[in-house]
Amino acid sequence: MESTVSVRTGLKTGRFDPTLMVWVTAAVVLAILIVAPMFYLVYESVAVRQGLGLFETKASFGLGNYVKAYTDPLYRGPILWTVIIAVSVGFFSMLVGSLMAWAVARTDVPYPGLIRTASLVSFVTPPFLGATAWVLLAGPREGWLNIWYRWLTGAGEEDYLFNIFSMPGVIFAMVLYVIPLVFIVVLSGLNNISSDLEDASNIAGAGTLQTMFGITLPLVMPALFAGLILAVLEAMILFGTPAMLAIPARQHVMTTQIRAFMQSEDYLVGLASAFALPMLLAAIVLLWLRRRALGRRSYATIGGKGGQRRPQKLGPYRWVLFAGCVAPLVCALGLPYFALGVNSLMRTQGGGIGWENLTLGNYRFIYENDAVAQSIWNTIVLAIMAATAGTVMAALISYIYQRRLVRGYQVMGFLTTVPLAIPGIVLAVGLFAAYTKQPFVLYGTLWILFLAYLTRYLPVAFQTTNASLMSIHPELEESARILGANRLRVFGEITVPLFKAGLIAAWVLIFMPSIRELSASVLLWTTRTKVISVVIVDFYEEGLLQNVSALGVLLIAITLVFVVGAYRVVGRDFMRT
Amino acid sequence: MRYFVRLAALIAAALLVGGLPAQADQTMEMAKKEGKVVWYSSISLAIAQELCNTFNAKKLGIECVLHRDGSGKLYRRWIQEAKSNIYAADILHTSDIGHFVTLRREGALVPYLPEVAKKYNPAFVEKDGNWLVLRASVYAACYNTKKVTASEAPTSWKDFLDPKWKGKMVNAHPGYSGFVSLGLAALVKEFGWDYLDKLAANQPRIVQSAVDTTTYVVRGEALICSGGGLYNHFGAIKKGEPIKAIIPKEGAPFVASAQAIMKNGPHPNAARVFTDWLFSLEAQQILAKRGLYSGHPDVVYPKGLVPLKEVKLMVVDPEDAMKMDKPIDEAFRRKFGV
Numbered sequence: 074m075e076s077t078v079s080v081r082t083g084l085k086t087g088r089f090d091p092t093l094m095v096w097v098t099a100a101v102v103l104a105i106l107i108v109a110p111m112f113y114l115v116y117e118s119v120a121v122r123q124g125l126g127l128f129e130t131k132a133s134f135g136l137g138n139y140v141k142a143y144t145d146p147l148y149r150g151p152i153l154w155t156v157i158i159a160v161s162v163g164f165f166s167m168l169v170g171s172l173m174a175w176a177v178a179r180t181d182v183p184y185p186g187l188i189r190t191a192s193l194v195s196f197v198t199p200p201f202l203g204a205t206a207w208v209l210l211a212g213p214r215e216g217w218l219n220i221w222y223r224w225l226t227g228a229g230e231e232d233y234l235f236n237i238f239s240m241p242g243v244i245f246a247m248v249l250y251v252i253p254l255v256f257i258v259v260l261s262g263l264n265n266i267s268s269d270l271e272d273a274s275n276i277a278g279a280g281t282l283q284t285m286f287g288i289t290l291p292l293v294m295p296a297l298f299a300g301l302i303l304a305v306l307e308a309m310i311l312f313g314t315p316a317m318l319a320i321p322a323r324q325h326v327m328t329t330q331i332r333a334f335m336q337s338e339d340y341l342v343g344l345a346s347a348f349a350l351p352m353l354l355a356a357i358v359l360l361w362l363r364r365r366a367l368g369r370r371s372y373a374t375i376g377g378k379g380g381q382r383r384p385q386k387l388g389p390y391r392w393v394l395f396a397g398c399v400a401p402l403v404c405a406l407g408l409p410y411f412a413l414g415v416n417s418l419m420r421t422q423g424g425g426i427g428w429e430n431l432t433l434g435n436y437r438f439i440y441e442n443d444a445v446a447q448s449i450w451n452t453i454v455l456a457i458m459a460a461t462a463g464t465v466m467a468a469l470i471s472y473i474y475q476r477r478l479v480r481g482y483q484v485m486g487f488l489t490t491v492p493l494a495i496p497g498i499v500l501a502v503g504l505f506a507a508y509t510k511q512p513f514v515l516y517g518t519l520w521i522l523f524l525a526y527l528t529r530y531l532p533v534a535f536q537t538t539n540a541s542l543m544s545i546h547p548e549l550e551e552s553a554r555i556l557g558a559n560r561l562r563v564f565g566e567i568t569v570p571l572f573k574a575g576l577i578a579a580w581v582l583i584f585m586p587s588i589r590e591l592s593a594s595v596l597l598w599t600t601r602t603k604v605i606s607v608v609i610v611d612f613y614e615e616g617l618l619q620n621v622s623a624l625g626v627l628l629i630a631i632t633l634v635f636v637v638g639a640y641r642v643v644g645r646d647f648m649r650t
Numbered sequence: 651m652r653y654f655v656r657l658a659a660l661i662a663a664a665l666l667v668g669g670l671p672a673q674a675d676q677t678m679e680m681a682k683k684e685g686k687v688v689w690y691s692s693i694s695l696a697i698a699q700e701l702c703n704t705f706n707a708k709k710l711g712i713e714c715v716l717h718r719d720g721s722g723k724l725y726r727r728w729i730q731e732a733k734s735n736i737y738a739a740d741i742l743h744t745s746d747i748g749h750f751v752t753l754r755r756e757g758a759l760v761p762y763l764p765e766v767a768k769k770y771n772p773a774f775v776e777k778d779g780n781w782l783v784l785r786a787s788v789y790a791a792c793y794n795t796k797k798v799t800a801s802e803a804p805t806s807w808k809d810f811l812d813p814k815w816k817g818k819m820v821n822a823h824p825g826y827s828g829f830v831s832l833g834l835a836a837l838v839k840e841f842g843w844d845y846l847d848k849l850a851a852n853q854p855r856i857v858q859s860a861v862d863t864t865t866y867v868v869r870g871e872a873l874i875c876s877g878g879g880l881y882n883h884f885g886a887i888k889k890g891e892p893i894k895a896i897i898p899k900e901g902a903p904f905v906a907s908a909q910a911i912m913k914n915g916p917h918p919n920a921a922r923v924f925t926d927w928l929f930s931l932e933a934q935q936i937l938a939k940r941g942l943y944s945g946h947p948d949v950v951y952p953k954g955l956v957p958l959k960e961v962k963l964m965v966v967d968p969e970d971a972m973k974m975d976k977p978i979d980e981a982f983r984r985k986f987g988v
Contacts, residue, residue, distance in 0.1 A: 127756050128733055147984055215870040230797075238855065321855045323987040333988070336726060337825070338976050340733075423796070423868040423891045442699060443715065509734045517736040599731065600688070600717040600738050611719065614826065615695055616862025618869075 262296020541575020
């Protein structure tokens with residue numbers, strides 16, 4: 074209601090009505106970021122192309138791509154694996170992640186700060202580096218853990234404890250890096266519930282477990298469900314882990330199959346699109362379910378935290394719980410960082426760990442490689458560009474949304490969150506289909522990667538700025554308006570300084586995933602526009618594990634510098650959304 | 651008119667006296683203006699980088715910009731980029747000679763014969779200069795010497811079909827690796843398509859690059875590789891890794907890795923200068939030192955490398971390689987699942 078009123082008064086007093094301009098700009102941006110890629114995704118999926126020579130194709134329209142993608146037995150495996158992996162990863166991550174969240178939020182588990190910080194660090198660790206490390210740790214024959222296992226137990230040469238090149242291996246390596254996602258969601262859910270009811274339950278004589286299952290669990294159910302869904306979604310759209318672990322086991326998942334289509338002899342963009350669209354639909358359905366579960370709470374992350382929260386006393390069991398919380402973090406951080414660090418210093422791959430096998434040559438190798446230098450530059454430039462543009466857009470949109478500046482502000486808010494439902498590789502297929510065509514050829518430039526990163530991470534930035542803006546009461550702005558400042562000046566001089574922390578958080582939340590983005594980049598890079606993650610995959614495919622490790626150490630170092638910096642500036646709250 | 655005659659005479663004299671060097675100078679001049687040469691190369695990164703670094707160390711004012719990837723991926727990337735009107739590559743170098751037959755048919759190659767090519771073994775030079783073979787090797791198998799004894803190691807290509815190796819070997823992907831594409835084409839020609847089915851039944855780990863089959867075996871993650879690049883095995887042996895190459899008794903598929911100047915490349919003169927250098931004795935000697943065979947008659951091969959003429963070669967001629975390229979890739983995807 075308020076919006077109609079303010080817009081009307083604007084018209085009446087004859088001042089400039091921003092509605093039209095805002096909407097035209099929004100429409101153009103929207104068309105570039107979402108409509109064009111999604112249109113061409115659908116278009117290519119129904120365009121059946123026949124090659125005429127190397128460079129020409131002839132398209133006729135029909136459902137041929139879908140028929141081929143979903144009837145050929147060759148492609149059943151990838152679909153099946155994707156479904157099983159996504160559901161399993163969702164289930165296990167939710168189990169472990171919510172246990173950790175409960176431990177930190179509701180019990181006297183030792184060192185909750187450590188668990189929280191370590192979860193944050195594993196959250197920003199690129200999963201594809203984790204996968205590489207786990208190849209070193211749990212390759213069935215020469216994984217260090219398996220060697221130690223044989224040495225300890227005297228088991229035979231062909232025996233092993235773990236085989237990372239298997240479906241359980243893929244699930245395991247994914248779960249490690251999806252857990253923190255659930256942890257964050259459930260933790261914030263728990264933090265929003267007061268312990269009054271739990272206390273009542275305890276006073277009435279219920280034990281810790283009974284309280285947990287009877288009271289806490291039902292209260293936190295929506296958050297659990299939301300965490301589960303985000304975990305399933307994340308597992309479905311990951312590219313790096315299956316590319317590194319499933320392909321050696323002769324199995325594609327949908328994301329790796331899409332890339333295989335795109336890079337096959339006939340550039341099967343149509344088949345890739347036919348594979349990508351159902352992933353898009355699945356993501357939409359999942360997010361819709363999540364929204365339903367959370368109700369309107371999904372945006373109200375900075376709601377009032379009523380009441381008090383008192384930790385449950387667990388006695389000696391708190392150390393058991395501590396071990397349970399730390400084990401996944403050791404697997405996600407301790408072991409992989411150790412493996413990458415050591416491997417990056419190894420001269421020969423077969424020489425094992427020892428002084429005579431020590432070298433800095435792998436670092437020199439990446440230092441001398443101009444693809445690496447170029448990719449580091451590209452990565453940082455892209456991440457800064459995407460983060461800056463994304464923050465500005467997120468700030469403006471959430472301002473318009475919160476202050477209801479234009480008609481249809483709800484629609485604008487909704488559209489900004491739409492890309493959440495577009496998996497990275499699906500977006501990449503769409504961008505590729507849209508921007509390799511004349512006259513808008515962005516393929517071959519950094520711009521196409523910029524669009525991908527911006528689109529992928531704008532929603533998260535928007536949610537952050539939105540939540541932050543919600544806490545700033547409009548009366549401060551109104552006073553400035555009354556004193557004669559225009560909207561723009563108010564925004565610049567009153568609003569922005571007040572929500573600086575929110576802006577920085579949004580910037581970091583785009584920057585961090587951008588410097589390690591893989592699933593879209595892997596389809597959109599060209600020789601001059603490689604990014605670090607793509608070079609790591611290149612190295613991995615050539616078997617240059619020590620160089621992957623060295624570059625991985627570098628990438629982790631860059632990431633941690635930024636995380637620590639962000640932590641210093643905004644505090645840990647920037648991980649909330 | 652008199653002026654014109656004089657000009658013509660001058661030109662004729664120039665051509666007679668120092669025509670070719672003058673032309674070379676001019677190429678060099680323009681190459682320097684172009685400033686760099688972009689090389690799409692499938693040779694293993696360590697070697698490609700050594701070549702580029704050596705060239706750059708000459709400070710000719712031309713920088714070698716390397717893009718290293720698998721043969722199949724490079725070839726398809728070049729076509730993909732050409733379709734979008736992007737011409738980033740000056741020179742394309744892959745191990746699948748079939749690519750060059752196709753590209754020649756499509757008019758995508760710029761013929762160029764460096765002076766030094768006259769010295770070369772004619773098998774390394776396409777007659778019109780459409781491509782030149784930069785380096786050659788053979789598709790050879792390998793085993794880990796810590797885990798497999800010499801007497802256990804396979805001696806025939808058919809040994810890799812023996813179920814006793816099930817789950818213990820590694821094979822690279824023909825869609826990525828030109829070595830594998832050509833190697834499997836030769837093996838299929840020799841033993842029939844059946845060979846792939848039986849190989850798949852032995853459930854090898856599938857890696858992308860032929861280089862990675864070597865590293866899987868040196869790490870011990872696979873006991874044997876059912877094919878790879880002899881030069882990669884050779885490099886690993888030199889480094890002290892626990893690996894030996896196998897040249898089976900039926901012979902080894904010959905892999906001649908060609909390169910060509912690509913049409914519409916952004917630095918056509920630099921491409922010529924770089925090509926001249928790549929085929930010079932200096933560059934070819936770098937390749938030979940790494941266990942690759944050269945068409946240059948004066949290179950000296952390192953100790954421990956089997957002379958090419960002592961290897962029984964299985965040769966797939968370029969036309970056949972071109973015809974087999976896609977069917978091998980498709981059959982592989984179907985039979986091996988990825």
